Amino acid sequence: MEDEKTMKKSEQKRNNIKNYIKRYWQLYALLICPILYFVIFKYGPMYGVIIAFKDFNIFAGIHDSPWIGMEIFKEVFASSEFYRALRNTFLLNLGDLVFSFPAPIILAILLNELISVKVRRITQTILYIPHFLSWVIIAGIMYQIFASKGVINLIINAFGGQSINFLGNNVNWVIVYLLTGIWQSAGYGTIIYLAALTGVNPALYDAAYVDGANRFQRIWHVTLPSIANTITILLVLQLGKIINISFERPYMLGNALVSEVAKVISTYVYQVGLEAGRFSFATAVGLFQSIVGLVMLITVNRIVKKMGQEGVM
Amino acid sequence: MKGKKLITLLLVLVLAVSVMLAGCGKNDEPAPAEDKGQQEEKAPDNNANKGKALKLKVEIFDRGNSPQGSTMKDNPIANWIVQEVKESTNVEVEFVSVPRSEEVAKLNVMMASSTAPDIVFTYNQDLVANYAKNGGLTDLEPYIEEFGPEIKKNFGDFLQYGQFYGKQYAITGKGPVTGAAHVSYIRKDWVEKLGAELPTSKEEVFTLLRRFKEEDPGNVGKDNVVPYAMAAGKTEKYYENFVLSYADKLEEKDFYIYDEYLRIIRPGTKEGYRKLNELYNQGLISPDFALDTSEKQYKQDIASGLAGFFTDDRLKPVDQGWITALQKNVEGGELWPVNCFENAEGEYYRNAGSRLGLRIMVPKANEKNAEAAIKYLNWMADMKNYANIKYAMEGVNFKYDEQGIPEFTTTMEDREKQGIAKTYMNDYAILYRNLDFGSQDKNKLLDVKKYQADYPEELISTIWNVRFDGIPYDRPYFTIPVEADSKFGPNLKTVLREMAAKVIICTPEQFDQVWETEYNKFMEAGGSKVYEERASVYDEMKSTK
Numbered sequence: 001m002e003d004e005k006t007m008k009k010s011e012q013k014r015n016n017i018k019n020y021i022k023r024y025w026q027l028y029a030l031l032i033c034p035i036l037y038f039v040i041f042k043y044g045p046m047y048g049v050i051i052a053f054k055d056f057n058i059f060a061g062i063h064d065s066p067w068i069g070m071e072i073f074k075e076v077f078a079s080s081e082f083y084r085a086l087r088n089t090f091l092l093n094l095g096d097l098v099f100s101f102p103a104p105i106i107l108a109i110l111l112n113e114l115i116s117v118k119v120r121r122i123t124q125t126i127l128y129i130p131h132f133l134s135w136v137i138i139a140g141i142m143y144q145i146f147a148s149k150g151v152i153n154l155i156i157n158a159f160g161g162q163s164i165n166f167l168g169n170n171v172n173w174v175i176v177y178l179l180t181g182i183w184q185s186a187g188y189g190t191i192i193y194l195a196a197l198t199g200v201n202p203a204l205y206d207a208a209y210v211d212g213a214n215r216f217q218r219i220w221h222v223t224l225p226s227i228a229n230t231i232t233i234l235l236v237l238q239l240g241k242i243i244n245i246s247f248e249r250p251y252m253l254g255n256a257l258v259s260e261v262a263k264v265i266s267t268y269v270y271q272v273g274l275e276a277g278r279f280s281f282a283t284a285v286g287l288f289q290s291i292v293g294l295v296m297l298i299t300v301n302r303i304v305k306k307m308g309q310e311g312v313m
Numbered sequence: 314m315k316g317k318k319l320i321t322l323l324l325v326l327v328l329a330v331s332v333m334l335a336g337c338g339k340n341d342e343p344a345p346a347e348d349k350g351q352q353e354e355k356a357p358d359n360n361a362n363k364g365k366a367l368k369l370k371v372e373i374f375d376r377g378n379s380p381q382g383s384t385m386k387d388n389p390i391a392n393w394i395v396q397e398v399k400e401s402t403n404v405e406v407e408f409v410s411v412p413r414s415e416e417v418a419k420l421n422v423m424m425a426s427s428t429a430p431d432i433v434f435t436y437n438q439d440l441v442a443n444y445a446k447n448g449g450l451t452d453l454e455p456y457i458e459e460f461g462p463e464i465k466k467n468f469g470d471f472l473q474y475g476q477f478y479g480k481q482y483a484i485t486g487k488g489p490v491t492g493a494a495h496v497s498y499i500r501k502d503w504v505e506k507l508g509a510e511l512p513t514s515k516e517e518v519f520t521l522l523r524r525f526k527e528e529d530p531g532n533v534g535k536d537n538v539v540p541y542a543m544a545a546g547k548t549e550k551y552y553e554n555f556v557l558s559y560a561d562k563l564e565e566k567d568f569y570i571y572d573e574y575l576r577i578i579r580p581g582t583k584e585g586y587r588k589l590n591e592l593y594n595q596g597l598i599s600p601d602f603a604l605d606t607s608e609k610q611y612k613q614d615i616a617s618g619l620a621g622f623f624t625d626d627r628l629k630p631v632d633q634g635w636i637t638a639l640q641k642n643v644e645g646g647e648l649w650p651v652n653c654f655e656n657a658e659g660e661y662y663r664n665a666g667s668r669l670g671l672r673i674m675v676p677k678a679n680e681k682n683a684e685a686a687i688k689y690l691n692w693m694a695d696m697k698n699y700a701n702i703k704y705a706m707e708g709v710n711f712k713y714d715e716q717g718i719p720e721f722t723t724t725m726e727d728r729e730k731q732g733i734a735k736t737y738m739n740d741y742a743i744l745y746r747n748l749d750f751g752s753q754d755k756n757k758l759l760d761v762k763k764y765q766a767d768y769p770e771e772l773i774s775t776i777w778n779v780r781f782d783g784i785p786y787d788r789p790y791f792t793i794p795v796e797a798d799s800k801f802g803p804n805l806k807t808v809l810r811e812m813a814a815k816v817i818i819c820t821p822e823q824f825d826q827v828w829e830t831e832y833n834k835f836m837e838a839g840g841s842k843v844y845e846e847r848a849s850v851y852d853e854m855k856s857t858k
Contacts, residue, residue, distance in 0.1 A: 058425035059449035059677060080837050148600035167604055168818060256545055256811040257603045257818060274418040276803035277443060279425070 052284040072284040082285060085268035088261055093242045095178045101238055103182050104189030105231060109223055111190060112197050127187025138184060139252035146176055168257040177253055196230040197223065236304055240297030243289050265289050367404045367685035370430035374740045375410035383732035385410035390737050393706055402688045424449055424676060431682040434671040434743055439802040441672045442794035445477035451675040454481040456687040463694040474669055477794055484690065486670020488746025489756055492780030494666035495550045497624040501649035503530040512653040515558065522597045525621040533619050541592060542620035543602035544611035545814055549577045552813060554624050554663050556585030558654035569789045570847045574806045576664055577813065583828060589817045590824050603814035618643035627666065627780055631764055633735060634725055650779040661783030670746040693744045702742040705733055720762035793854055797846040801839025808835050
């Protein structure tokens, strides 16, 4: 009796699985490409991190280079250049977090409040065009605007003021760096928030309106809570990336005079790893960066979950 | 939706047009047809070489300055080489272009992934030593022995400069004695307008720089004058001669230690930087030079006639046509070479241009093609072939005079129209730095003749005189590679250039402090290790001699 039951059950189960596969195999087939992508381009290259523990000889290859344990890491942690790069990465990213992160939220809310769809569309397009410019071009524009004989200084001079060294002074440069970042990414960043905003039930606005909420109150009590989850997720991702910094932006905008604040991990890895050919050293720096990034991501995610939000994992 | 379609259509059109244009470029070249005739005549001599053609990939620097319709793979010189080499050695050459500005990074990647061309090269001695140490290069000796009689004959002892750890891991390009590596140029017309003489000392230069700014002899606007033009490319040429004139006299050992990229911090040079700092703060130096890594602003200032004075590679303003450009933009604009940085003894002491050219290598992974590589280089070692590259083909762009010295029959502009960029001749002619007639007079004549279609004889011969007026010395050469240099050198070069920019630009009050911070950074980044190892390698070298 018992046996029969289990037999039946397992058979049923098998049938279920069969049916399930029959029904949904296309969905899994669709997954194959992205998974392959991650295996080949993201997980496969991870093999290379062992370079950080080897005295890597580019001709012998990764496998045949001799192991040297933590030697390279000792050297990395003894290097003041590394700490400077680490500090700058944190500071520049923190600056981005404080100033660039809220920008798209504010923009999205403003755009959302626009009544004319046409105006909104046009504004949106204009705002996110900079996202498609490469940093090489943006750096060129910055130079034209902020150099000693750039537009801004010419204006200052015309009013009898002294030229300001925007690009050669550490503090000024950081400001220019952050402003450029906002200009480049804020418009594009609004897309996600605007998408989240389209999902808001209009009835909520109507209800708030009927209750006598003014425009600002409606934003505060309806709009913001509806995108709070999106904001949190993006914030988590952003915090997790606080030790990762893109290469192009600091590399193109930076210059010799501000290397004290402009040399970040990515550019340092490029300079030491590729230009100076010290692959083990660069890999060790990169590995350290990834581990800290992972720890950051997990920690922040935990905190967010504790706060009652959804998080990313 | 409509907008999208329009954009797509536009993109497709642009693509189509560019493909068409590229195609046209190919058809327009008459040169190969002419060459064929010549080669058919030659063919009978080379029957011995027939058989299966050897394939060879050769690195070539791409400076991104190819004229319309030309590429590094497809231009009159490249095509001529490919055809000639095939005819005479049965080697099929294919050029692989590598961007000049990121040559080292690119080479590192290609070497690591075994995708490098069969012939690769660099000026970077440390890099080669590093490759040699890691066993990444082919020992060329047996190949030179078998396939390189011309190389052996013309290089002789010079081959030692390509030896690392006792093996012939490279062939180092050979060059004639060149005098000073860098030469200063001044706007002669401005000097004359001010009623002054060409400067012969630093003090005179300072006075002139100040007057350039205050009196604006070029009428370009006082705010626009750049009395002393500088940039921040990957070189120290802008200030090296200047700070060297403040350097202390050195013992031979220190000469070795403070060579190459360490020259610019020889003991004593600090005062030179202090002076530059003073000039900068008086507004006499390009205000944004430290940002000008591409030299764009710098070149523009020179060509448009805003710059009064600058120091650059000895023939750069001539080779690159800056002087011609200036004359086009400013009537009567004239750049003139001067010697004006005297040292404490009153001598014009500059670093000599290196006689060593490119370090040409065959990666270990490509050893199977070493035979073809040496055959190719051996072909180029022949002075006739070399001159044909260096002067863009006899009969097309040059002829030999009665003394056997080649002279251009066309101007730079003519050649540009043929699809030959100004730098092509140097970039394809990798084996020597220049032709060498063994005598100073003849070599001088060579230079004069080279530019006679473009420049007056007096200018070129003055440049020559300036180069050799002063104390020439043989550059020291470490026969034992310094490993700390391979390891830290590339990074230290960047660190030092940043240091120079910072100490020049800071306020005079901050100078000492900035100098100290930056110098410590340099020492920490490996500078101290380089000092130590160079000293010990020098001792080792002396004891084995």
